[in-house]
Every structure is written in C-alpha cells, then in structure tokens.
Amino acid sequence: MLTALLLALCCIHSGRAQTCSEGFTYDRRSRQCIDVDECRTLPDACRLDMRCVNQNGGYLCIPRSLYSQSYARPNSPPYPEPVYPVPDTSVGFAEQFRQEPAGPVAPSYPIVSRSAPCLLGYALGEDGTCVDIDECETSAHQCNPTQVCFNTDGGYTCSCTEGYWLVGGQCQDIDECRYGYCQQLCANIPGSYSCSCNPGFILNPDSRTCQDIDECEDEPCSHACFNTYGSYMCNCDEGFELGADGTTCNDLDECSFSDFLCQYRCVNTPGSFSCVCPPGYYIFEDGRSCEDLNECDTGNNTCTTAQVCFNFQGRYKCLDPLICEAPYIEFSDNQCMCSAENPTCRDRPFAILYRHMDLSSGRTVPADIFQMQATTRYPGAFYIFQIKSGNEGREFYMRQTSNLSATLVLSRPITGPREVVLDLEMVTVNNVINFRGSSIIRLTIFVSEHPF
Template sequence: MLPERRGFTSRSSVRMLAALLFILHWIQPGHGQTCTEGFVYDRRARQCIDVDECRTLPDACRGDMRCVNQNGGYLCIPRSLYNQPYRPETPDLPEPAYPDPSLGFPDTFVPAVPRSVEPSYPRVRTTAPCILGYTLAEDGTCNDIDECETNSHHCNPTQVCINTAGGYTCSCTEGYWLIGGQCQDIDECRYGYCQQLCANVPGSYSCSCNPGFILNPDSRTCQDVDECNDEPCSHGCFNTYGSFMCNCDEGFELAADGTSCIDLDECSFSEFLCQHRCVNTPGSFSCVCPPGYYVYEDGRSCEDFNECDTGNNTCTTAQVCFNFQGGFTCLNPLQCHSPYIEVSDNQCMCSAENPACRDQPFTILYRHMDLSSGRSVPADIFQMQATTRYPGAFYIFQIKSGNDGREFYMRQTSNVSATLVLSRPIKGPKEVVLDLEMVTVNNVINFRGSSIIRLTIFVSEHPF
C-alpha cells in the first residue's frame, strides 16, 4: 500500500505543479489601440508593453505559491522551489530525477529512492536552479534564453521580436502600430507631419514642397525660393512667396511668357503724340518734322526753320529772302511795267498826267504773307486802310482778282478800313496772288480813283 500511496502522491504533486503553471490573459485598450492578452498600450512609446500581473492582480497566486511575471503572462511556483539554493549532489543522498519543465510533465513520476516523508510538490534538481526563460550554463550561472534568436517566440509575421530578460516582447517597427494583434502602417500624412506635400509609404512617409519652395534640412518644412537670384526676367524681378514677378522698364511691356519684355509701340496709341510724324524706338519714341522745320523743345512740336535769318538759303544779294512756314522764296527786285514807274522798293505808281494811266489804279503796292495749309476758317488774315483822306470822300474795298475759288472775301470794318477774311481752308503747298482794291469816291469834286495791294500768299504744305 505504501508504494501505491507514494506513487499517487507523486503523481498528484506533478499534476498540481502543472495546474499551477498557467497564463492569465488580459486585453487592455489604449487610445484606439488593441493589444494582445498580457500587454497594454504605452502612449509614450506608442507600442504594446508587457503587463506585470504580479503587481496589478491581487492574490495572483495563492497559498505557498510565488508569482513570477512572464512576457504576456505570469507563473505561480512554490516558494520553496523558487528559493531553493543550489547544492552539489552527494552520493549518499541522491536527488530524484525530474523531467525538463519545458517539455511538460508526464502523468506518472516514480522517485528513485523512497523517502519516509514525501513532499506535496515535485522537487527540482539542484543542478537546474534557473527559472523559466533562463538556461543553466557550464559555470553554474543562469543565462537568458534569446527566444528571438532561437525562433522560439510566438510573434506573428507582422511583428518584431525583442528579447527581454527571461522572455521576449512582440512589437512593431517604426512607422507601424499594433491594431488587433497586427502591425499596420501609420499614415503620417493624416497627422500633418509635412508642411506642404506628403506621400505616405509603408512604414514611413516622404515630404515635398510646392513649386517655388525647397525642402528644409528637417525634411518636413519648406522654404521659399528666391527665383530672382537666377535672373529669370529680362528686365526687373520681384520675388514673392512661392513665386516671382517680372516687370519691365519704361517703354516696354511684359510678354505672354511672363518673363521677357517687348517694346511698347507708343506711336500706335495716338496720332497726337507728335505734330508731324512719330517714330518708335526701343523703349521710347521720337518725333520728326518735315524739311524746313525742326523739333521744338517739347520734343513733339514742329517749328519753322527760318532760312532767311540763318543764312541757309540760296538767294542772291540782289534778291530778297522771304521766309514762310516750312520754306522760303527769293524775291526778285521790283520791276514796274509801263506805264507804271517805281517809287519805292515795293510800290509802282501811274502818274495822273500820263493819259495811259487814266483807267489804271493810281498805285500798286506789293505785299507778301504766309498761310498754314488747312487753316481753320473763318480767319482774318490781312487788313487794308486808307492812308490819305479827302474831305467828302468815301472808300470801297473789294477783291479785284485772284479769288477764283471764292476762298476770300472783304469785310469793311470802318469807312476807311477793311479786313481780308479766309472763308474756306486752302491746302498747300500753293501760291495765291490777290489784287485788293480800294476805290476812292468823292462826289463833291466828281472824283473816282483806286489803289491796288497785290498780295502774294504762300500756303505751306503742312498745317503748322
């Protein structure tokens, strides 16, 4: 009966020790992350870490059992087994042989030498005093078992095994987090890791910048590029945030490409920029005048060049230079035709004693004037006045000849004067000769006579 009892007691102790070796599973959510049993989510480390059930669970092991925390769980083992010191074997007191705890316990256990007092739990051989997760070295010390290197861990393929003292930890690499026991990629772009453009890649992300910016050395923020340093504009450049603007010098305008400048044709804007003709130049314009004129100080008006004053004419010493708008003419010396005789440089007279002068004007006075082409009308251009007055006489002023186109008429302004009026514009260049007659009538002495002003009008080619 005693051997059976001992066998029964031994088998019961083995079963009891096997029953005490179990793992309590615990699922701890953490900020939307779910960890496997025996782990809790660490917000700072952003990964699942082991839960120390021996600290967190009250009475994790009862009776004469000691709690030993393990990766993802804990063990309850007898205190005497855990605290038993190492003693060398003695030949007179052999220890019972125990199976390797890592291989499990058999249903039956027979001690090598029966004892009078049997323990209620199996005794560990003194040659193997190391706890679970350690192995006995040749020098008698307990060395940690690297489950990651020996591939004896239970991390799933998406996780990374990290060896710890007496165990291991299943974690995720950087750029992944644990969700439902699986390592899933973190989409860093959703959390504003990049200042401008972000591209998520498995386990990481890549930042880039919009056109006009470059990536800073921190690989996250962007810095404005000063494009003006590369001189992209043909004239002036103004840097803006993320871009640039080109401007052009006066007289140019920006082309369609936004960088080059093309000449502005100011002459096409208005026909009134220059009095005569506008010539476009790169970035500006210039006014030119026809022959006989020069450009005035304002740079736009044309002023007559007086060839007679400057001596820039072809008149001889016997001729008289007469300047008009845009040109000049050389007047020959006065020649009075018979029966007229010269009485001054510009006047011919027909004597009353000469019978041939009876029906002729008493005097012919020669005058010259210039007129701009297309001058606005009506315009008073010349005035006549009697120089000699006779008692009881009155005067009549009229155009005797040269007004074939009816461009002129005489307007009497007083009993002794009249004005020549231009009534229709005349286009030049043209030379018009008018005989303006002043008739003197005196009924007291029954006298009637006339005098002529032969007016030569030089009409210029241009309206200035």
C-alpha cells in the same frame, strides 16, 4: 511528465497603471503585480488525471500519482520570491517589478526531480545554473510576422518597428502626414514619410521645413527682378511692357497709341520714341512740336544778293527786284505808280502796292488774314473795298469794318503748297468833286505744305 504552460500576453492598464506580464495582475492597493491563481480562475485548467499546481506567473499540470503533499510541506524552509521580468510592449524592453513577500512562504511549485530545476523561459546551463532562453534567436516565439521579437529575461516581447504601431495584433503603418510632420508637402511611405516643398522653395537640412528660393539670383528677368515669397516678379523699364512669358520685356510702340503724339511724325525707338519734322522745320523745346526754320535769318538759302529772301512756314521764296510794267513807274521798293497826267493811266488804278504773306495749310475758317485801310481822307469821299481778281475759288471775301478800312477773310480752307495772288482794290468815290479812282494791293499768299 510535467506540462508547463506559460502565456506571454501583456496586460496594459490605462492611466498610471503598471504593465504586468501574463500570469500576473496589477493590484491597485499594494501598487504591485500579484500572481493569478489559474487553478482557481481557469475552468478545467488540467484534464483527465492531471493535477493543477499554481505557481508564480503560471501553473503546472502533473499526474495525480506523482503529486505528494510533501511538495508543499508547511514547515519547509522558505524560498526567495523569484524576480519576473515584465515586458513593456510600448518601448520594446523589459521593465522588472519585484513583489516583496509578506513573510516566509513555502515554494508554490512542486519539486518533482533534478531534471527540471529551472522556471519556464530558462534552461539549465553547463555550470548547473539557469540561463535565459533567447526565444527570438531560436524562433520559439509567437510574434506575428509583421512584428519584431525582442528577447527578455525568461521570455520575450513582440513589438513593431519605428513607423508602425500595433492595431488588432497587426503592425500597421503610421501615416505621419496626418500629424503635420512636414511644413508643406508630405508623402507617406511604409514605415516612414518624405517631405517636399512647393515650387519656389527648397527643403532645409532638417528634411521637414522649407526655405524660400531667391530666384532673382539667377537673373530670370530681362530687366528688373523682385523676389517674393515662393516666387518672383519681373518689372520692365519705362517704354517696355512685360511679355506673355512673364520674364521678357518687349519694346512698347508709343507711336501706335495716338496720332497726335507728335505734331508731324513719330519714330519708335527701343524704350522710347522721338518726333521728327519735315524739311524747313526743327523740333521745338517740347520735343514734339515743329517750328519753322527761318532760312532767311540763318543764311541757309539760295537767294542772290539782288533778290529778297522771304520766309514762310517750312519754306522760303527768293523775290526778284520789282519791275513796274508801263505805264507804271517805280515809286518805292514795293510800289508802282501811274501818273494822272498820263492819259493812258485814266482808266487804270493809280497805284499798285505789292505785299506778301504766308498761310498755314488747312487753316480753320473763317479767319481774318489781312487788313486794308485808306491812308488819306478827303472831305466828302467814301471808300469801297473789294476783291478784283484771284478769287476764282471763292476762298476769300472782303468785310468792310469802317468807312476807311476792310478785312480780308478766309472763308474756305486752302491746302498747300500753293501760291495765291489776289488784287485787293480800294475804290475812292467823291461826289462833291465828281471823282472816282482806285488803288490796288497785289497780295501774294504762300500757302505752306503742312498745317504748322
């Protein structure tokens, strides 16, 4: 019997070397694959009484009794060099290399009988020709379970499927994520990989790169929205502040910032605020200050035609016509006189002059609020100014500024609403003619309710 041994291992040379099938080696000089003589290189290639006969790509072991020199007659007609497929394990298909013979050579295999006319990897077909054996289909291959068998002419090759590479004879998964296949996030899976994107991005149709999502198209913000790379930012209108969720705009209570935002009272409104004033006032042009509403000028008062309307801060007063008490008689609209010819007037002020003024509540002190001055000057006379009545709380005092005048000074703050009536006396002294007399200014002060 003839025993044929053919090993389908591949020898891969680095650089620009070609790939030769088992039984061949690459010759750098001739730049082609040449046969390896296994009978010389393999120790004990055939055992016992078997004779080793070399052939292209392999060798035969035949019994010595059947071996005959006639199988290798030097004068035998030359046989054409067979073409041997060389499998390329890197791409999964065979690449053929032809060795050109140097000249006529005798066949390197013995012709034993008509029962074995085909090379290893081929079988005799019905038409008498040698046809390739599909080792992959007949499961006659020696591929590792992790490999895939690819049939070649006269043999087969073992390779790995896409996403795997051969390491130590085993097909191991390629970790594509290590090579930056994905722009952002990468998940390695057996034989492949999967790309995904960070929040705020969407995967492009190429399944590798990511595109920014314009979140503002969905109007996530209460007010204004600004798209950013991979995210977005909300902004609020004036008078609002961004809530903890980053999208909701909450009204800003400006009135809580300061007690001095408005002169009187602050009212918060959505996105803003407004100032209001108490009755008797209106909002000034600045929108914050309170200005007195003069009811006497606008006619918005309840005074009769016989009364006089007196306006002061935040309010008004209807003054009745002046009535002089006896022994005083009316001298003018606001003055009562007591004649010197009347004996009952001897110890009384000869004139009472009525005056009215307004004063803001809580006015800062000291403050000059009223001035009193003599209208006539007599030779040898001098004048004394004093508060005769109405100053029980000692909120006022008189400061004489000259021989003819004095100023009423507010020394303590007064809070309103309140009416204060002061009798300011001017005493006239003339030692030349031994005269002493006085006159009174009856000053009514209307203190407002508010400090403005």
